[in-house]
Amino acid sequence: MTPFDGRGPLALYVHVPFCTAKCPYCAFPSAPPGEGDEDRYLEGIGREVRFWASRLKRRGLSSLYVGGGTPTRLSPSGWERLIRFLEEAFSFRSSTEITVEANPESLSPEHLEIWGRWRPLRVSLGVQSFRDEELVALGRLHDGARAREAAMRIRRQGIPLGLDLMFGIPRQTLRTFAESLREALSLDPEHLSLYQLMLEEGTPFGESPPEGRAEEGYPFYRYAQWRLPRAGYGQYEVASFALSGRWRRHNLRYWLGGDFLGLGPGAWGCLGGWRYRNDPTLTGWRARTDRGRSAALWGERLSGERKAREEAILALRTRWGWSPGETSRRFGFPVAEAVEADLLPFVGAFVRRQGVRWVLTPRGFQVANRIWEALV
Ligand code: SF4
Structure with a gap:
């Protein structure tokens, strides 16, 4: 199940x-x-x-x-x-x-x-x-x-x-x-x-x-x-x-964040924290659907600091940014503090505070991959 x-x-x-x-x-x-x-x-x-x-x-x-x-x-x-x-x-x-x-x-x-x-x-x-x-x-x-x-x-x-x-x-x-x-x-x-x-x-x-x-x-x-x-x-x-x-x-x-269901060969989905990927080949995917099973070939449940870090990276992709307070409430203060510590070297030119959230600056969007490498 x-x-x-x-x-x-x-x-x-x-x-x-x-x-x-x-x-x-x-x-x-x-x-x-x-x-x-x-x-x-x-x-x-x-x-x-x-x-x-x-x-x-x-x-x-x-x-x-x-x-x-x-x-x-x-x-x-x-x-x-x-x-x-x-x-x-x-x-x-x-x-x-x-x-x-x-x-x-x-x-x-x-x-x-x-x-x-x-x-x-x-x-x-x-x-x-x-x-x-x-x-x-x-x-x-x-x-x-x-x-x-x-x-x-x-x-x-x-x-x-x-x-x-x-x-x-x-x-x-x-x-x-x-x-x-x-x-x-x-x-x-x-x-x-x-x-x-x-x-x-x-x-x-x-x-x-x-x-x-x-x-x-x-x-x-x-x-x-x-x-x-x-x-x-x-x-x-x-x-x-x-x-x-x-x-x-x-x-x-x-x-x-939030659930999304992926259908079709190679589609990704995430339901209740369970992330999966369907078989990417038409033949393999069809064989799974024919057996009346989920077509997922791979799946994992993310939790703890790994999940918190991934959520921070995804949120920072957007103009609304990442809230350490939310991460602290959901994953605990030490996790939020650890993620924030890795973000601090970028503060200034690449990351700035906006209310209770951290957001990327236009230059931060340009070097986003470097920031993800530090946070992952
Ligand atoms: S093969 Fe070309 S058209 Fe098809 S998905 Fe890839 S990039 Fe798009």
């Missing part, structure tokens, strides 16, 4: 493990689907949804995030089935925040039509750049024109738009990054996520790094931190900027 507290609204993540082609830098569990894979996936999701629904007793949903992979690689009829499974099993409310990821090359009018009929939601579009040569360098299947067109179709439908952009792309300069950012702002998104290109182990880029990549990501990041607030987008997390109040509540659940 998996442990969870069974109370309170739930954040739900559904992983769609398909992509049209594999990008050379990507370490996410995703692959081009073979024949029959979409059916196999949907049957598995149906079973996994029912497995959890019977245990969670139609717990209300605070948020739903359908990510991937590429959720728009799922056919429109596949989407209809997925929606049916979710609606039958979970209790949606008018306040449930729904976000779906889309990629420009596979977003179709049918997807938009189905989402428009379903419930109010927002779309997070994986643009990465509006420059054709940078998109080619990343191995992406769309060009700048296609990205623009997809974003405009979403906006025309009246759907709130989020855009993902990347920096550190081969041959990208500060000027071309600024142009992509300007183009993104002209599309009137409510949310922007910025990621640095990472060379992940086990990926083609990890094995053989591409030429012409800016080693130093800070100038790009600093530029975004300067430019975006001037356009009305506040930074509320290391990689996230949004118009006032348009923060992603789903992501805040990851950073500020």
Whole structure:
């Protein structure tokens, strides 16, 4: 029996493990689907949804995030089935925040039509750049024109738009990054996520790094931190900027604590302090769901100082920061004191006091990884 507290609204993540082609830098569990894979996936999701629904007793949903992979690689009829499974099993409310990821090359009018009929939601579009040569360098299947067109179709439908952009792309300069950012702002998104290109182990880029990549990501990041607030987008997390109040509540659940259920191959979840990861392969995940079991391949229960430290790191990712008082109440004064002692060397340029909490400064966001290393 998996442990969870069974109370309170739930954040739900559904992983769609398909992509049209594999990008050379990507370490996410995703692959081009073979024949029959979409059916196999949907049957598995149906079973996994029912497995959890019977245990969670139609717990209300605070948020739903359908990510991937590429959720728009799922056919429109596949989407209809997925929606049916979710609606039958979970209790949606008018306040449930729904976000779906889309990629420009596979977003179709049918997807938009189905989402428009379903419930109010927002779309997070994986643009990465509006420059054709940078998109080619990343191995992406769309060009700048296609990205623009997809974003405009979403906006025309009246759907709130989020855009993902990347920096550190081969041959990208500060000027071309600024142009992509300007183009993104002209599309009137409510949310922007910025990621640095990472060379992940086990990926083609990890094995053989591409030429012409800016080693130093800070100038790009600093530029975004300067430019975006001037356009009305506040930074509320290391990689996230949004118009006032348009923060992603789903992501805040990851950073500020609370239960989230992950479904699909490779999905992470955390229920009542039990953190787990599903089998990342479609075959392995399906075998588990077929046996009517949890699809978790790995799980652990975090407690004590380890949990307190992880919570502090996650909270510091956000603009609301970390409260030593809360940690002291939940884990004891010595634990809060030990975490705070490791944070003190960064106070000043990188960390500052805001009421009873510690928060990162803009420079602190730039060197966040160094701070996490000290706290972990
Ligand atoms: S589209 Fe996204 S999830 Fe798919 S391979 Fe590329 S980076 Fe990975």
